[in-house]
Every structure is written in C-alpha cells, then in structure tokens.
Amino acid sequence: MxxxxxxxxxxxxSGLGKEFAIQCARKGHNIILIALPGGNLQSIAHNLELEYQVSVKVFEFDLSNSEILKSRLSVITAQYAIDFLINNAGVGGTSSITDTSLERIDDIIMLNVRSTVLLTHLLIPHLLRHKQSYIMNIASMAAFTPIAYKTVYPASKAFISSFFLGLKEELxxxxxxVSVIYPGPIMTNSHTSRRIISQGLKGKMGLLPTPEIARIALKGTLAGYPVIIPGLMNKINHALMQLLPLSLKMKIVSREVKKEIPFALSV
Incomplete structure (x- = not known):
C-alpha cells in the first residue's frame, strides 16, 4: 500500500480491533483508530508509532450516533487518504428476549448494522479513488444459524454477511x-472467556488466539478472498452444520448458547 x-x-x-492495529502497523500501514472514549487509544497509538514508525491517528466517538459519525468522518476524509476499511466494532450478548432491554436491542442494531452500513457508504467514494483498496467486515460463525438466547446478534451478523457479499459483487x-470474516469464539476479555468456558469442550471448539484470527483475516482480505473462516475446526464445523436440517441445527446451537446465560452481563 x-x-x-x-x-x-x-x-x-481492545480485542480483535487492537490486534488488527498492531498487525497493520507491523506491515507498515498508517492507521486511523476509532473507538469509544476511555479506551486508552492515545497510549496504543503512541506505542505503535514508536515501535513501527508509522503514523497513527486517534478519533474517539460513538459510531452509533449517526450525526457525530458523519461529522467526524467528514473531518477524517478531508485530511487522510483511506485505502483500507476494517469494520470491526460490534456488540452482542446472551439473554432471553424477554429479559433483554429495548436499549440493548437498539444498541446492537445501531452499531452492528446501521453505523457499519453508514460508515461504509460514506467511505466508498474515497476508497474508489485508489487503484486498489479493501473493505474487511467482521461477521461471525453465528451469521450462519439463527440462535435462541442471542436472536438479535446473529441476525445482525447475517445482515453484515448478506450486505457485504452483495457489495462485493456490485464492486x-x-x-x-470486499471480504467478510466469520470468526468462531474469541476470548477477548474475562466476560467472553467465562461465557466460552461455560459451554465446555463444544464452546472451545474452533477457538483461536486473537493474533491468529487477525493474521488470517488480514492475509485473506489482502489476497481478495470474499469469504474467510479462520481455523480448520471452524471450516469443518460450518461444512458439517450445512448438512443438518435448519430446525436441528438451531436446537443444537441454541442448547449450547443457553449455558452462557448465567455468565452474561446485565442486558
């Protein structure tokens, strides 16, 4: 680049987004980091600049606020030429639908769906100015199956999958x-780690270290692959699940996900 x-x-x-920043900097990419305020972005940027001698810019704001997003992105695109967009921000959770607040549902839809589409739409004209540019989108293995006790989250990731694969064809x-990544479980923090461990061996199947997921995602995206499923076990699991009737597949996955509820944060 x-x-x-x-x-x-x-x-x-944090998590996968922070690892993308590290690995992109290691490859010599200049970086623009976006996250909510209070995420220690300035410190991350400073360390990346010192270690990898790249330019790192920081913008802290709520992506789900569309007016702020449009305003901040206008400032960013006026100053910096962007040839790679990594749509990593997202939120989820595990609870029965009756125990899930309307605010939490709105958070998931606004961040995972609306802000991702809006950000992408606003950046496409700038990305197209370059001879070669890339969009990477983080979906999830959950995108392949409707799941009880998550309901809105896998639906949002199925939207991401459909939208960006359609965009891939259009462009x-x-x-x-355009590439879509379908990670399996990721132990990004103590909360998600507890939820994964609660599922036992089945929950840990397909588990990969965060740096390895980022490495596979970046390599596949830069090679132009539209669909990227990190990890052999996740590929095998996806292939096997495709053979099952939808009703059976939903029962199997939902039964395991239900075990996460005692370890879920308040939603």
Missing part, C-alpha cells in the same frame, strides 16, 4: 475488494 494512505479500524481499543469491476 502507498506510504501516504491510511487503514481505518473501528472498535480499535467486482472496480479496484475495491
């Missing part, structure tokens, strides 16, 4: 390549 362009990463203060004649 040209040295004067930037990779924009959302949800960059096929351009230099803008």
């Amino acid at each position: 040209p040295h004067n362009t930037y990779t924009l990463i959302t949800g960059a203060s 096929a004649s351009t230099g803008l390549s």
Whole structure:
C-alpha cells in the first residue's frame, strides 16, 4: 500500500480491533483508530508509532450516533487518504428476549448494522479513488444459524454477511475488494472467556488466539478472498452444520448458547 494512505479500524481499543492495529502497523500501514472514549487509544497509538514508525491517528466517538459519525468522518476524509476499511466494532450478548432491554436491542442494531452500513457508504467514494483498496467486515460463525438466547446478534451478523457479499459483487469491476470474516469464539476479555468456558469442550471448539484470527483475516482480505473462516475446526464445523436440517441445527446451537446465560452481563 502507498506510504501516504491510511487503514481505518473501528472498535480499535481492545480485542480483535487492537490486534488488527498492531498487525497493520507491523506491515507498515498508517492507521486511523476509532473507538469509544476511555479506551486508552492515545497510549496504543503512541506505542505503535514508536515501535513501527508509522503514523497513527486517534478519533474517539460513538459510531452509533449517526450525526457525530458523519461529522467526524467528514473531518477524517478531508485530511487522510483511506485505502483500507476494517469494520470491526460490534456488540452482542446472551439473554432471553424477554429479559433483554429495548436499549440493548437498539444498541446492537445501531452499531452492528446501521453505523457499519453508514460508515461504509460514506467511505466508498474515497476508497474508489485508489487503484486498489479493501473493505474487511467482521461477521461471525453465528451469521450462519439463527440462535435462541442471542436472536438479535446473529441476525445482525447475517445482515453484515448478506450486505457485504452483495457489495462485493456490485464492486467486482472496480479496484475495491470486499471480504467478510466469520470468526468462531474469541476470548477477548474475562466476560467472553467465562461465557466460552461455560459451554465446555463444544464452546472451545474452533477457538483461536486473537493474533491468529487477525493474521488470517488480514492475509485473506489482502489476497481478495470474499469469504474467510479462520481455523480448520471452524471450516469443518460450518461444512458439517450445512448438512443438518435448519430446525436441528438451531436446537443444537441454541442448547449450547443457553449455558452462557448465567455468565452474561446485565442486558
């Protein structure tokens, strides 16, 4: 990538987003990090600049606020040439639908769906200015199956999958390549770790270290692959689940997910 362009990463203060920032910096990419305030982004940026000698810019705001998003993105695109967008920010949770607040449902839809589409739509004209550019989108293995006790989250990830694969086809004649990543379980913090462990061996099947997921996702995206499922076990699991009737598949997955409820945060 040209040295004067930037990779924009959302949800960059922790977990997979932070790892994308590290690995992109290691590859020599200049980076724009976006996350909510209070995520220690300035410290992350400072360390990346010192270690990898790249330019790292920080913007802290709520992506789900569309007016702020449009305003901040206007400032960003006026100053920096972006040739790689990594849509990583997202939120989920586990609870029965009757125990899930309307605010939590709205949070998931606004961040996972609305802000992701809006951000992408606003950036596409800027990405198309480059001979070669990329969009990476983090979906989930949950996108492949409706799941009880999560309901809204897998639906949002199924939307991401459908929207961006359709966009991939629409942009096929351009230099803008679109990829969708379908990670399995990720132990990004103590909360998600407890939920994964609660499912026992089945919950840990397909579990990969966060750096490895980021490495596979970046390699596949830069190679132009539209669909990327990190990890052999996740690929095998996806292939096997495709053979099952939908009703049976939903029962199997939902039964395991239900075990997470005692370990879920208040929603």
